Amino acid sequence: MPKNVARRGFLVAGAAAGAGALLTACTSNEPAQPASAPSPQQTAAGGTDNDRPGTRVVIGFSAPAADHGWIAAIAKNAQEQAARYSDVEFKPVEPTNDINQQISAVETLIQAKVAALVILPNDGEQLNQVARRATDAGIPVVNLDRVFPDKLSYRTWIGGDNYGMGVAAGHYIGRKLKDKGVADPVILEIQGIATLPLTQDRSRGFADALKTYGYAVTAQQDAKFTVESGTQVASNLLQAHKKIDAIWNHDDDQGIGVLAAIKEAGRNEFFMVGGAGSANAMREIQAGGVLEATVTYSPSMAASAVKLARLIAQGKGMSDLVENEVPQSITLASETVTKENVDKYLPLGFES
Structure with a gap:
């Protein structure tokens, strides 16, 4: 589909809040005084504070042009989340709604040998090949929102439901x-x-x-x-x-x-x-x-994508999980906002 693909809709001010809500998994939850000696499984589930500075990593970022509120919120969430980490150098490329230009931009990030890539493709199918080139070059790709059809083209997918x-x-x-x-x-x-x-x-x-x-x-x-x-x-x-x-x-x-x-x-x-x-x-x-x-359909997913890319590049997992590595896919819940609960959600709303 060579035509430009811009897109819609969710939640801007939640750069830190949205990502923190999804991935509070990145901090330790160990009880202060366990009643008995932990089993091996309990020990594995403990984890450490993953937000502490670690190995310095460069995270590349590519997304469509911010020509409406939801995409603008995606870019803002990603930028603000990256700024929270002293060990992250955030390397965004020029946003574009042109498929060929986005492919070229991602290729520059591959040539720069970034530690990880976060990509929201204009079209997952048409950018699948360049994402595959990144993974084949040893660069883990966090696929944001519009999914690449080839699972070998990305390390982790995160998006809305x-x-x-x-x-x-x-x-x-x-x-x-x-x-x-x-x-x-x-x-x-x-x-x-x-x-x-x-x-x-x-x-x-x-x-x-x-x-x-x-x-x-x-x-x-x-x-x-x-x-x-x-x-x-x-x-x-x-x-x-x-x-x-x-x-x-x-x-x-x-x-x-x-x-x-x-x-x-x-x-x-x-x-x-x-x-x-x-x-x-x-x-x-x-x-x-x-x-x-x-x-x-929250754009806070972009903040979480940056957080995941950092963990993957540093060889870390999500410390509230028993598993040692970040999951292959994460799907955000779709919640219904009504007059009864709108006051709770409004602070997270993005401006159209």
């Missing part, structure tokens, strides 16, 4: 409509970029969750994770459906445009669920309009 996002949105909508006694609801779905596997996973999770309530998606249309595309797609759907019960919009960045179209049309007979967890979406939820919830 796209299927889980769809499930969470589907359960919120399905449960609410079922409680209201709606028998044949009109449910609309505004996707992100339809060709991306992550979008397909979100749609599949949404359909599977709705099915448990006896519901199905009435109409589905893809946008491009941008404000402009959100406005256009929402306008089309609003004109085509004179009565709507619920909308799931995959991405809170494009959701700005979706909400603008809804306001312009003067429609409020339905409720909407967003995706990713932007700060502006959470403020809309607080205000009590058609947007009632959003399901999270």
Whole structure:
């Protein structure tokens, strides 16, 4: 897919907080006074404080251009997390939405012989080969978000639960409509970029969750994770459906445009669920309009990716785990933010 692939939606101020929440595993949890002598397994699970300065490592970083809130939050989370470590030299390359330029940028990091690479590819399939070249050169790759199809191309993958996002949105909508006694609801779905596997996973999770309530998606249309595309797609759907019960919009960045179209049309007979967890979406939820919830997809994953790359490059594991090495994959949970819990999540929201 040679076209530019920019993307959406979640949580900026959580550079340290988000990574710390996911990987508190990197500090010791040993009890001060064990009741009895520890077994070999208990000893292995103890671990040490992995945040102490260790071997100096250079971590390369490549991601798409920050042309919307979620990607901007990815870069900020990674940069801020790296700055926390005196033993890390952070080496980002110029962000770009051009596939060939990103390949070239990653190749410069391979030539520089960095200790580890963190890569959020514009497209996992098209950057798979250059990631494989890095691993073949002995450089561990932490694959962020959009996955490389060849598992030999990365040491560890970390990302959000796209299927889980769809499930969470589907359960919120399905449960609410079922409680209201709606028998044949009109449910609309505004996707992100339809060709991306992550979008397909979100749609599949949404359909599977709705099915448990006896519901199905009435109409589905893809946008491009941008404000402009959100406005256009929402306008089309609003004109085509004179009565709507619920909308799931995959991405809170494009959701700005979706909400603008809804306001312009003067429609409020339905409720909407967003995706990713932007700060502006959470403020809309607080205000009590058609947007009632959003399901999270946190850019704090970038901070955690840097943290994992450091551990791998230094030959460390995650000290709350029994295993000696960092896991091969880590999937973040997708959480549902509503008016009842939005105050808890708002400090972590990224700005669209």
